[in-house]
Amino acid sequence: MHPLLLLLSIVGPTCAWLPLEDWGSGNVTASVGDSGQCTCNVFLPDITFPADRVEHMQTSFSELTLEVELEINKLVSYKEQLVILLGQLSNLTLRVEILESGPDKYIKLEFELLRIELREFEALVTQLKTSLNSSSPAFDNLYAEIRNMSRTVDQLESYDQSNLEVIRIEFAKLQKKLENCRDEQDDFSNAEIGSCEHRGILRLSKPVISQFNAHLSTSYRYGGWGKDSNPLPGSESMYWYSGFSDTLVRTITLYSDYYKLVMRQAFKTVDLYARYDYRGRGNNYIVRGNTLYYQYNNPFSMAKYNFTSSTATYRAIPEATTRFSYRYSDYQNLDFAAEENGLWVTYATEESQGRLIIGKIDEGSFALQETWETSIFKPSVGNVFMVCGVLYATRSVNVHTEEIFYTYDTNTGQEKYVNIQFEKFQDFYSYLDYNPTDQKLYMYNDGYYVSYNIKFKTA
Ligand SMILES: *[C@@H]1O[C@H](CO)[C@@H](O)[C@H](O)[C@H]1NC(C)=O
Numbered sequence: 500m501h502p503l504l505l506l507l508s509i510v511g512p513t514c515a516w517l518p519l520e521d522w523g524s525g526n527v528t529a530s531v532g533d534s535g536q537c538t539c540n541v542f543l544p545d546i547t548f549p550a551d552r553v554e555h556m557q558t559s560f561s562e563l564t565l566e567v568e569l570e571i572n573k574l575v576s577y578k579e580q581l582v583i584l585l586g587q588l589s590n591l592t593l594r595v596e597i598l599e600s601g602p603d604k605y606i607k608l609e610f611e612l613l614r615i616e617l618r619e620f621e622a623l624v625t626q627l628k629t630s631l632n633s634s635s636p637a638f639d640n641l642y643a644e645i646r647n648m649s650r651t652v653d654q655l656e657s658y659d660q661s662n663l664e665v666i667r668i669e670f671a672k673l674q675k676k677l678e679n680c681r682d683e684q685d686d687f688s689n690a691e692i693g694s695c696e697h698r699g700i701l702r703l704s705k706p707v708i709s710q711f712n713a714h715l716s717t718s719y720r721y722g723g724w725g726k727d728s729n730p731l732p733g734s735e736s737m738y739w740y741s742g743f744s745d746t747l748v749r750t751i752t753l754y755s756d757y758y759k760l761v762m763r764q765a766f767k768t769v770d771l772y773a774r775y776d777y778r779g780r781g782n783n784y785i786v787r788g789n790t791l792y793y794q795y796n797n798p799f800s801m802a803k804y805n806f807t808s809s810t811a812t813y814r815a816i817p818e819a820t821t822r823f824s825y826r827y828s829d830y831q832n833l834d835f836a837a838e839e840n841g842l843w844v845t846y847a848t849e850e851s852q853g854r855l856i857i858g859k860i861d862e863g864s865f866a867l868q869e870t871w872e873t874s875i876f877k878p879s880v881g882n883v884f885m886v887c888g889v890l891y892a893t894r895s896v897n898v899h900t901e902e903i904f905y906t907y908d909t910n911t912g913q914e915k916y917v918n919i920q921f922e923k924f925q926d927f928y929s930y931l932d933y934n935p936t937d938q939k940l941y942m943y944n945d946g947y948y949v950s951y952n953i954k955f956k957t958a
């Protein structure tokens with residue numbers, strides 16, 4: 500008989516999401532640390548777990564703690580988050596089914612476990628609700644029902660088969676509702692994917708923080724992440740990440756889907772320094788057609804590294820200079836971008852005296868096919884990205900705010916000064932790019948994976 504002390508340390512803005520009073524007979528204390536992390540100590544005095552089950556409990560709980568941390572750490576888009584919750588819910592359902600057929604002596608134990616996990620599940624949904632700041636009635640309902648269910652579970656005093664049957668049915672109902680929620684599309688982006696029938700960016704969503712970098716290293720301030728802008732069939736849900744403590748680009752890590760990215764379960768890490776020195780610089784790459792397009796470190800040139808054939812080729816842009824970088828990071832001389840119309844690179848030249856040049860790349864020959872000179876001075880720019888043939892340039896307003904301050908439309912040759920402000924999670928960033936397959940902006944924000952949804956002006 501072991502009283503059990505569970506330590507649940509969750510990084511979150513406040514402890515408010517955790518319904519402390521609902522932890523039943525447990526003795527819970529919570530504290531908020533300097534950096535805003537919330538630590539909860541849960542003391543469950545009366546639970547009589549057999550010793551051989553404690554280990555299972557602890558493993559299970561630490562897995563759960565990790566998951567909670569991830570969930571709390573990020574404000575993932577509605578749909579993706581629900582997919583993850585659904586996975587957890589079907590796991591719980593499955594376990595209730597196992598319980599129903601299991602030997603009685605384990606029921607009380609497993610039931611307690613289930614009760615705790617359900618509480619966690621509820622906390623996740625609470626956090627999701629808070630982070631979404633959702634006023635969706637469907638979501639509010641769902642939330643009410645999950646809370647209701649937790650209470651029902653708490654109130655059950657005997658743990659017999661018929662109660663489990665009730666819970667199983669409730670889980671099944673809940674699962675159906677989550678599925679419905681998942682199918683509701685988040686319609687922040689109002690343009691059809693692939694379409695340029697809009698008049699450019701109206702505004703950006705709040706930053707969506709997905710995860711801390713896969714190396715879990717605060718010194719990995721230089722990097723990038725995102726999706727393939729023209730994925731091979733079967734790789735549509737693939738994500739990639741690259742990070743390092745300086746501006747050299749050594750490795751690219753690939754994940755089969757969003758969940759694997761968040762859980763840091765890669766299927767492949769490409770080492771650009773394994774056999775030959777294929778390393779890059781400056782973190783302004785993109786992945787397109789299972790190929791990394793990036794600034795080659797030596798010699799200074801455009802390069803592409805094909806993940807399928809594991810080889811790199813490079814091609815210099817003779818006019819491009821290494822003298823002008825963006826505001827936040829050195830060595831950002833060649834910046835690749837992909838949008839609805841293909842592949843682009845931006846750079847500055849000595850002749851342009853640091854003003855930004857936009858180049859359209861012919862993907863077949865990997866050569867510049869057309870260029871446009873803008874009037875913005877590259878060192879004053881935070882970063883740039885392209886959408887539908889229009890260049891968007893950002894600059895810093897303050898530590899929390901960035902602004903799209905300039906656009907250049909290569910379709911018309913028109914340039915404009917604009918002020919589309921958006922919130923930053925951290926001040927420093929080394930990567931910002933648009934992906935046409937989901938119309939999101941991806942930012943590597945001082946070690947964090949951040950993305951933005953885009954609201955376009957309607958045509
Ligand atoms: C909570 O735990 C503390 C320290 O273990 C103990 O002194 C206190 O009586 C407990 N409170 C309840 C309500 O069990």
Ligand SMILES: *[C@@H]1O[C@H](CO)[C@@H](O)[C@H](O)[C@H]1NC(C)=O
Pocket residue numbers: 559562586590
């Ligand atoms: C369900 O959870 C258990 C224990 O945490 C884990 O071993 C199992 O892989 C999970 N199953 C799924 C389908 O996620």
Ligand SMILES: *[C@@H]1O[C@H](CO)[C@@H](O)[C@H](O)[C@H]1NC(C)=O
Pocket residue numbers: 632634
């Ligand atoms: C949440 O929404 C309400 C009204 O819809 C708004 O007043 C509030 O500022 C929002 N909070 C956050 C954190 O966005």
Ligand SMILES: *[C@@H]1O[C@H](CO)[C@@H](O)[C@H](O)[C@H]1NC(C)=O
Pocket residue numbers: 643644647
């Ligand atoms: C909560 O549960 C009670 C009793 O089971 C039920 O009457 C009520 O309608 C439930 N509320 C929601 C929002 O499901």
Ligand SMILES: *[C@@H]1O[C@H](CO)[C@@H](O)[C@H](O)[C@H]1NC(C)=O
Pocket residue numbers: 787788790805806807808
């Ligand atoms: C990458 O390599 C594969 C296999 O050699 C080839 O079929 C494909 O066209 C290459 N992709 C690019 C973008 O060069």
